[in-house]
Amino acid sequence: MLSLFGRVNYSFNDWLLATFTLRRDGTSRFSPDNRWGLFPSAALGWNIINAPQSTGLSNLKLRVGWGVTGQEAIGDFYAYLPRYQASFENARYQFGNEFVTTLRPNGYDENIKWEETTTVNLALDYGILNNRLNGSLEFYLRDADDLLNFIPVPAGTNLTNFITTNIGDMETRGVELSLNAEAISKPDLKLDVGFNIAYNENEITKLIAAEDPNYPGVLVGGIAGGVGSTIQVHSEGFPAYSFYVLEQVYDNNKIPIEGLYVDRNGDGIVNSEDQYRLEKPSPDVTLGLTSRFQVKDFDISFAGRGYLGNYVYNNVWSDQAFYDRLFNSTLVLSNVNAATTEIDFFTPEFLSDHFVREASFFRMDHITLGYNLADRLIGQHMRLSLTLQNAFVISDYEGLDPEIFSGIDNNIYPRPRTFVFGVGVDF
Helix, strand or coil: CEEEEEEEEEEECCCEEEEEEEEEEECCCCCCCCCEEEEEEEEEEEEEEECCCCCCEEEEEEEEEEEEEEECCCCCCCCCCCCEEECCHHHCEEECCEEECCEEECCCCCCCCCEEEEEEEEEEEEEECCCCEEEEEEEEEEEEECCEEEEECCCCCCCCCEEEEECCEEEEEEEEEEEEEEEEEECCEEEEEEEEEEEEEEEEEECCCCCCCCCCCEEEEECCCCCCCEEEEECCCCCCCEEEEECEEECCCCCEEEEEECCCCCCCCCCHHHCEEECCCCCCEEEEEEEEEEECCEEEEEEEEEEECCEEEEHHHHHHCCHHHCECCCCCECCCCCCHHHHCCCCCCCCEHHHEEECCEEEEEEEEEEEEEEEEECCEEEEEEEEEEEEEEEECCCCCCCCCCCCEECCCCCCCCEEEEEEEEEC
């Protein structure tokens, strides 16, 4: 990587503010023809009201910004180069008693280039009562072009089944509101509260060069169970990483009926053409809450956050909660998941939408108690603190943890609940 960066800031009487930025980034992951990317940005700010001592509206600022950023993070550092790969030791070709190491050509895309994301945002910052109540309201639109991804390619069009390339475009839009308040501000009594909430949605707007209504998209989201099994898809007109499943049929007791799914296209058979896109891992709404309360030398603070509208595929259930696991091929009894009796499957049904679960949650990240010992130890200052990290989670999700970035619950390390005692001393 090699990056050049320049910025110009301009202020007119602290009333009109402007920022212009230009980046030029180069990376050896792309060919010399596509190695360099030019990424500009600009922002304007207008201080409509700036009266810090006002008891009414003390601050009002309008902001607008536009910018382009580049992304070159690909796992294949030589995606643009033609290469040969030697066969593994257990896959060599046999001539008589001799085993010969062979070479095969790998697929590549000599035209692979920077992924570019263009963002436009419009925001209003506000302050009331000498800024004791302040925050912002922001709208944004983000377009990602020439997305970099490792995708399957049709047979016969390349030298491999998968290739790293630029595949399409995605649009993300949202709005965010933040609010901070000094609810109480006295020498020995203070209370600060902060809250933010954001609504976001994303949609893949382009995936292939030509329109093809029969093209389901790029299958992604590998899961445990089977070989090469996936549970998600990138499709035009849908959110990224949408779950791609079959619609489960239930009995009168709301127990899923094994192997019975809705024939969604009405052709009389149930197959891959009946799979549909159901929800996505990313939340519709994110929120955060912080607070700090101080009484003389004692204080307590906390920070929490939540997701609303995020979904998780419970791969622990789909891969372990079925009766055939009880007595396996080695003639040894095995443990099964506790949900087995509720699901009532004898064999695994990985594509059932029964395993896509709503996973909204609120997590208290930390709660901290503190005590300040000021001027009591030979003129020094000491602070004692006790912090509880990952205090609790409120969620209806039945799995180990509802906060799973990929949306696939199968191999997550549990987040520990941690107690931290601290002593801070100024010498």
